[in-house]
Amino acid sequence: METQIELARQMVVTAEMEQVAIAENFPADVIRQAVADGHIVIPANPNRRQKAVGIGRGLRTKVNASIGTSSDISDIGLELAKARAAEEEGADTLMELSTGGDLDRVRREVLAGCSLPVGTVPLYQAFAETARRQRNPNLLDDEYLFEVIERQLSDGISFMAIHCGINRFSIERLRKQGFRYGGLVSKGGTFMVSWMEYNNRENPLYEQFDRVCALMKKYDAVLSLGNGIRAGAIHDSHDRAQMAEMIINCELAEIGRDMGCQTMVEGPGHVPLDEIEGNIMLEKRMSGGAPYYVLGPLPADSGAGYDHITAAIGAANSARHGADLICYITPAEHLALPNVDDVREGVRATRLAARIGDIAKYPDRRDHEKRVALARRDSDWQEHFSLLMFPEKALQIRRSRMPENEVTCTMCGDFCAMERGQALFKDDIAGDKVRRKAAACPATAAVQP
Known part of the structure; x- marks a missing residue:
């Protein structure tokens, strides 16, 4: 099967490109060219029927809602209700990030229960199931990790946050700088760093990047290069560890794109307001214009309980300066697993922030x-x-x-x-x-x- 980017390079306008063109009020060939250039991605795994959503340059800034169980709260009914709430409130994509309960069942029921493109972080399932079976997540078999990636893709997952940019070099930058006020805040990233340290090995997702891309291409899923060493405090923003990973991710985005894999880059995290523009400029410049998926961002560390508002301020600025997909933050951020009301508030705040950013980014669309x-x-x-x-x-x-x-x-x-x-x-x-x-x-x- 050929991917959206490969077909676009052959001058083919796919049904998904047509749908994006209609939704965004652009000529279909403009969308096709941007997909061919790697400036727009369309997460649309053909194993599942879903809305075609375009993410990237010139398009409306999109909003992602994340749901998922934890080791403390594992209720499939609750996750389905959250998925429905996210779609009802106008989220463009959904991430299913469960770490507790029957992970295959949760994912499959969420996929069946909504029409949004759904993404995952496959490291979560791989480490969670290894921890249950062997009582030590560091005993993860890297072949099992690739098995989990393909299992999730075969179910119809359309984009994946895969932590390829964590390697021995970026970890060494973290050690040598001698400080980290917010520590490590990425679950998948921290478990991968732990695995590398325990086994004294390189990250297999970086080491076998061509294999990662081959799997993503097989299902025409979008590879979202995960931000595992992102700043968890504004005082860590743009430290050497974060920047080392960002450089690697931007390089991998270009390599994956050349291989015919749709790619986007993930960003921080906690970033002071005055650094957001520079962060986005760096990602766009270093990745050759790959779509940028930002997590928040949070421009302050002291807003817990109202961090959906903290993040909305960061999101509006991010959209203004060129971010393409914003992951929502809910009022429960830093405090608890979100409930349905938290999901609704998070989506609404982030959609409003994206609208504000787009009003500034596209003055002709007011x-x-x-x-x-x-x-x-x-x-x-x-x-x-x-x-x-x-x-x-x-x-x-x-x-x-x-x-x-x-x-x-x-x-x-x-x-x-x-x-x-x-x-x-x-x-x-x-x-x-x-x-x-x-x-x-x-x-x-x-x-x-």
Whole structure:
């Protein structure tokens, strides 16, 4: 089977590329060329029917929701409810990250229970099952790791976070720098580092990278190069260990792409607000424009309980500067396994952040925001609610505190600025900025929309 990127290079526009083109309002051949260049990926394992989602340059910034059991809480019904909630709230992709219970069953039921592209971290299952059987995850057989990767792919997994960038070189950078305020925060990354130290061996995912790519190509899944040494504290941001892994991941993204494997790179983590732009610039420059999947990011360490808001601030800035896929953070981050309400809040906050970032990233795509503003100005409540990202929430709030004059709201009541402004200046403010500019400059009028 040929992959999306291989077909794109043969000038073939696939059904998935057509679907992405329609969803994003682009000509199909523009999508095909970006896929051929490795600037857009489409996670769409043909073993499973799912929505075709494009991730990458020029497209709407996408939102990922992560779910999964733990060793403390393993409830398949809960995970299915979380998967459904994520899809209902508008997540674009889902990651199934279980480490507790019957891992094959959880994954297969989630795959059957939603229509989103689903990703995994195969190291979780490989180490969790080795720990159960042998009471020591460091006894993992690397052949079993590759078996788990193929088992998950054969089930229909469409993208995988695989920790290929952790190797002896990047671990040595961690040792030599002599500090780490946030320690290691990647579960898969930490277990792989432990395995390498225990067995005095190189990471088999790095050592046999061509084998990893061959498996991903077999199922046309997207290889997401995992960020296992990411910063878990803003004071660790861009330390030598993190940067060593980032350089390796960007290099591997290019190698995998040349082999005909769809690739993207994962990023941090905890990053101060002023470093987000530079982080994204580095990834794009070093990877040749591979899509960037950022985890949060969290620009502060002290927001637990409200880290969905902390991360939304980082996510908006990331989207603004070119990140392509944002992994949500929920209010439970750093505290507990998320429940259904946490999932809903996390998706909503991250979708809003992505929208804010896209408004800045694509200034020519702001017409929707203008329509919202006009409906608000004219007190056209029906139109206003129809255009909102979260109309049910807005309606619930308004109906709980209705004003005497239904044209206004109880924030201002008789002092409504919108109502008085319309009475004073309705005719003066009824025009359109674009048309006024065109009229003022007849030479450019013909090219105005």
